[in-house]
Amino acid sequence: MTERAPLAMVVAIGDNGAIGKDGKVPWRIPEDLKHFKNVTMGHAIVMGRKTWDEVGRPLPGRRNLVVSRQPGLVLAGAEVFPTLDAAIAAARTTDAEPHVIGGSTIYEAAMPLATRIHLTEVHRKVEADTFFPPFDRSVWREVERRPAETEGVEFVTLER
Secondary structure, three states, X not given: OOOOOOOEEEEEEEOXXXXXXXXXXXXXXXXXXXXXXXXXXXXXXXXXXXXXXXXXXXXXXXXXXXXOOOOOOOOOOOEEEOOHHHHHHHHOOOOOOOEEEEOHHHHHHHOOOOOEEEEXXXXXXXXXXXXXXXXXXXXXXXXXXXXXXXXXXXXXXXXX
C-alpha cells in the first residue's frame, strides 16, 4: 500500500453517531470548542457548504476552504472548490496536513484519504438527522485518549 499524504479529520460524535440536527451541532460543549480551536489553529480547514453555513463565518487563524457544487459561489473569507479533491490539493499548497471539519458527505468522501482522526466522543444519545459515516475502527490505532472535564466527553486521536 502506498503511503497516504497526511490528512486529518476533526469531529465530535454522539454515541449514536450523531453529528448534527437541523444544520447545527446537537450539543454545546465549550471544552470541545476549545479543543477544536487548538487542533485546527494554523491549519487549512476543509468543509462542505452546509458546515460553512453552520459556522457562519471564516474561522480566524485558519485557511477556510469550502466544497460546493454551486457554480460561481463566492463566500467572503473562504475559498470555494467544486470537489473535495480540488480543495485538499489547494490546502496542501500551504499546509502539510489539512484538516477536514465536516459535514457528513465530506467526511465520507475524505475517510479513504484520512491518516488521522481527532475525535471527540460525546457519550450521549441525542436526536439527530446527520451522522458520521460508519468506519472500520480496526484499521485505526488509538494513539491518545483523555477525558474531558465535561462529564461524558473524551478526546481521542486515531491514526493509520
